[in-house]
Amino acid sequence: MGHPVADESGKNDSDILSVPSGRIEVDVRPSVHKIGIPPRQKLTKEFSERFKETFFHDDPLRPFKDQPKSKKLVLGIRALFPVFDWGRYYSLNKLKGDVIAGLTIASLCIPQDIGYARLANLDPQYGLYSSFVPPLIYAIMGSSRDIAIGPVAVVSLLLGTLLQDEIDPKNKAEYLSLAFTATFFAGVTQAVLGFLRLGFLIDFLSHAAIVGFMGGAAITISLQQLKGFLGIAKFTKKTDIIHVMESVFKSVHHGWNWQTMLIGSAFLAFLLFTKYIGNRKKSLFWVPAIAPLISVILSTFFVYITRADKQGVQIVKKIEKRINPSSVHKIHFSGSEAMKGLRIGAVAGMIALTEAVAIGRTFAAMKDYQIDGNKEMVALGVMNVIGSMTSCYIATGSFSRSAVNYMAGCQTTISNIVMSLVVMLTLLVITPLFKYTPNAILASIIINAVIGLIDYDAAILIWKIDKLDFIACMGAFLGVVFYSVEIGLLISVVISFAKILLQVTRPRTAILGNLPRTTIYRNIDQYPEATKVPGVLVVRVDSAIYFSNSNYVRERILRWLEDEEEQIKSNDLPGIQYLIVELSPVTDIDTSGIHALEELFKSLQKREIQLVLANPGNTVMDKLILSKFTEMIGQDKIFLTVGEAVLTCAPKALEEA
Structure with missing residues (x-):
């Protein structure tokens, strides 16, 4: 102007x-500048803009604008099936990298899948089934180039724990039916979240809570492997550390098998050594990747030639030699079993979704490309829905396999297809050879795999940065270790929400002072050289003002005023004439917030103190005008900056300061 x-x-x-x-x-x-008055917007336009920013902030329809119908159809197919987009530029050079990566992760996934199926209380072949069909679906619909799809330890344990609370795993037919039902509804949950663009819901599970949950799950999974590692026949169904250790020590004299312990210890040491080699020299990443398969081959051969299974060494026994049979008829689509499956699937599906999206974002950032979180959810959801109909249980992105996939030089999701084809050949040809594989080696492989889930460095960093975050982290960790996986998950969610509520209901406020020789005002605690202006108190509110915190904000400002007046009286200084509230951090205000400002204004009037506002934002200013609060305090009491407010209201006091 x-x-x-x-x-x-x-x-x-x-x-x-x-x-x-x-x-x-x-x-x-x-x-002195006049405070800007925002133009009035139509209700429909305001609502549409807010709706778009909430659910369509990435503007997914942008590529379709001003395009002919035929082009829109092609773009729509590419958006739903990214393979038709990047596939146009695929080359033999990329195929070489994908084949090497696919073969490498296949050697890692086969022994892991057999072990993870046991965590879910399922027969070994179901773990292999889940690394055959789901990766094929994801390769067509997924947008992450590096993520490796299949069963993972945490989701397998969570699914197994939730399922056995409903049905005894010994009742195989009903247990398997509920597992497929839960997988179906896990996929539906994931797809719906993506389709409705509600992916932001998974962000409510904070990083600190995930760190604690994963660490606790790693401990719990490792403890569960003591059954196979020590050769214990009778083992508790509980997952908490107290019941597990009680079960272990009760069987110390008659339940442990020394041959099993020897096999497990020897190969666990081998696996840890190969992991150490891989960590020391990144170019040798393939050593720890193929170590589990080598361990399975050697231990199986050893048990076969020595017939150690007749000496008490527990073995896998039979794995069906076939590819995925149909399981549509085993899924409950209605009734009480469907409701159980829905509840279990929704919980397990959300955890699987959180892990997959986090992994996808991590590797996308490393390679500097973007993934669409909502598209990922749709891809994962469709993958699990189809998987549930082909004898698979919940699959998601595996961090260990994705890391190997990345280091092996994968270029696209073709590496998942290569891995899937290797698993198919394994199911058709090799599965009879796993008959003599000892359970101890599977326990060693799982222990070796989940150790990496315990992130000490992240926990220490969380402690240094935010103590409330650390409480959420430890709450999740202790809940999983000492009670159960689902309770640990519940604790982590509750603490995360409690932290949000605490921050919303008790926002930070600060007293501002003038930096010498400037018109800048900053927090006097952060800038000791900042000085208060005589007769003026400047307070900043560092949050939106809503019904949940409006009374607290008003009371906190009045307490600041009372404390300041006590100091003034004790030092025989001029009283406060102006209270300036810095509103630049206040992004929004509701009717309760405006009512609190009105009460603050009336309280200050009784004390003969004038209320002044500085730098209200567009949304806040609009609501202050509509509520006629600006008329109450006077348009001349609203300023662009704190500096201008002080210069206008108390110029002499500023010169004295």
Whole structure:
């Protein structure tokens, strides 16, 4: 509106005067700008913009604008099936990298899948089934180039724990039916979240809570492997550390098998050594990747030639030699079993979704490309829905396999197809050879795999940065270790929400002071050189003002005022004449917040103190005008900056300061 351009100190070009001596002098009386009044928007436009920013902030329809119908159809197919997009530029050079990566992760996934199926209380072949069909679906619909799909330890344990609370795993037919039902509803949950663009819901599970949950799950999974590692026949169904250790020590004299312990210990040491080699030299990443398969082959051969199974060494026994049979008829689509499956599937599906999206984002950032979180959810959901109909249980992104996939030089999701084909050949040809595989080796492989889920460095960093986050982290960890996986998950969610509520209901406020020789006002605790202006109290509110915190904000400002007046009386200084509230951090305000400001204004009137507002944002200013609060305090009591407010209200006091 024709005002001079101001710098960040509040001065503008007209404040700088040239003098004959050639020096530059500065006039410390900057012009006062009028506070901007936002234009009124139509209700429909305001609602549509808010809706778009909430659910369609990435503007997914942008590529379709101004395109002919035929082009829109092609773009729609590419959006739903990314393979038709990147597939146009695929080359033999990329195929080489994908084949090597696919073969590498296949050697890792086969022994892991057999072990993870046991965590879910399922027969070994179901783990292999889940690394055959789901990766094929994801390769067509997924947008992450690096993620490796299949069963994972945490989801397998969670699914197995939730299922056995409903049905005894010994009742195989009903247990398997509920497992497929839960997988179906897990996929539906994931697909619906993606289709409705509700992916932001998974962000409510904080990073700290995930760190604690994963660490606790790693401990719990490792403890569960003591059954196979020690050769214990009778083992508790509980997952908490107390019941597990009680079960272990009760069987110490008659339940442990020394041959099993020897096999498990020897190969666990081998696996840990190969992991150490891989960590020391990244170019040898393939050593720990193929170590599990080598361990399975060697241990199986050893048990076969020595017939150690007749000496008490527990073995896998039979794995069906076939590819995925149909399981549509085993899924419950209605009734009480369907409701159980829905509840279990929704919980397990959300955890699987959180892990997959986190992995996808991590590797996308490393390779500098973007993934669409909502599209990922749809892809994972469709993958699990189809998987549930082909004898698979919940599959998701595996961090260990994805890391190997990345280091092996994968270029696209073709590596998942290569891995899937290897698993198919295994199911058709090799599965009879796993008959003599000892359970101890599977326990060693799982222990070796989940150790990496315990992130000590992240926990230490969380402690240093945010103590409330650390409480959420430890709450999740202790809940999983000492009670159960689902209770640990519940604790982590509750603490995360409690932290959000605490921050919303008790926002930070600060007293601001003037930085010498400037018109800048900053927190006096952060900037000790900042000085208070006599007769003026400047308070900043660092949050939106809603019904949940409006009374607290009003009471906190009044407490600041009372404390300041006590100090003034004790030092025999001039009383407070102006209370300036800095509103720049206040992004929004509701009717309760405006009512709190009105009450604050009336309280200050009784004390003969004037209320002044500084830099209200567009949304806040609009609501202050609509509520006629601006008329109550006067339009001349609203300023662009704190500096202008002080200069206008108390210029002499500023000069004295």
